[in-house]
Amino acid sequence: MSGSASSIDDTIAFIGGGNMARSLIGGMVGRGADPARIHVAEPVEALREALVRDFGVEAHAGAGDAVAGAGTWVFAVKPQVMRTVCEGLAGHARGVHPLAVSIAAGITSAQLSAWLGGSAAVVRSMPNTPALLGAGVTGLYANAAVDAAGRARAEALLSAAGATVWIADEALMDAVTAVSGSGPAYAFLLAEAMEDAARAQGLPADAARTLVLQTLLGAARMLTESGEAPAELRRRVTSPGGTTQAAIEAFEAGGLRRLVADAVAAATVRGRELSAAND
Known part of the structure; x- marks a missing residue:
């Protein structure tokens, strides 16, 4: 679907609360985002508590609870577990058609869309570690299901960590990873x-x-x-x-x-x- 903000709630759900998610959340809150509109799924209790304490966001142990009512889902988990996580959320995606943003290396938009049940609006991104200081750069690719509003939504999210560069050909995202990610x-x-x-x-x-x-x-x-x-x-x-x-x-x-x-x-x-x- 479109991934437009006009038909879905503007709450953002982060699936994974590690360092890169923290950097994006910190950047968003620092720019005035409402912490109540940011949900995070993180299985480690200590990390959940730190996210709530540091940013005032809503933290959940389960991904299903985090994505409830969220129009943007940010997948910040390791590539090795991405398929399992996405397939576990496929049922939640039906009828909601969220904008799915991935920050995992080596996962294509087609893979992510398929694992979420098919036809998902997907933005594949590759930030780098200076994002932790707000000095990063992120390469972005949007599949055909993402409309202009969805692209703007993804760019606003990732720009919290630094500069952004849109890539028209997804095949070049591996080169983005090789140049700026690594x-x-x-x-x-x-x-x-x-x-x-x-x-x-x-x-x-x-x-x-x-x-x-x-x-x-x-x-x-x-x-x-x-x-x-x-x-x-x-x-x-x-x-x-x-x-x-x-x-x-x-x-x-x-x-x-x-x-x-x-x-x-x-x-x-x-x-x-x-x-x-x-x-």
Whole structure:
């Protein structure tokens, strides 16, 4: 069906109350959303209590109780249990036609729709862990059953965690996962390697940590705030015959670009394999 807010209640039900759900809920409440309109299904009692205490939302042990009266269902559970969770809610979806938003990697919109009984309005999304700080980015894909109101509803939800990017071809969502979903780990690996290299050059561990973290933070801010392409910013820092040029030449000689391309390709392939494994 349409997934429009005009025919269904605007209550949002989160199925799963883990870190990513918490980040979205926190962002929504921080932007003025009514906590009473946010329901969460979470089997772990301590997590339920924390959600109620921190955000004032309604928390339930069972998913069926959480989705009652909700027009948007956000599936924030592990991919391995998604089918079981969805099939358990298929009966609740009949006649309600909720907008189903998935934040699980490797689960296609067709799979989610089928598990919910067929013909479901599904938005597949891939946020990343900086969403926990409100600094994330989320790739979004809507199936044909989602109308303009449903797309706006999904975007408003996910924008609580950071920037959003709509993807027209669902097949590209595996590449989104490989670039931004997994991407923070690539930056963390670079930071780890830079710290190791700094200590190898004799810098104390605390100095190495501060130098690396602030360098990466500053570089990220220049990338996002200057409006310049990465290549141009790199060119400005690289004086001919200088220290930066020596380092860049070592990176290029070591095949950094090819290595990054291979890593993203490997993650993309793994995403496709995960989708196939859930059929």
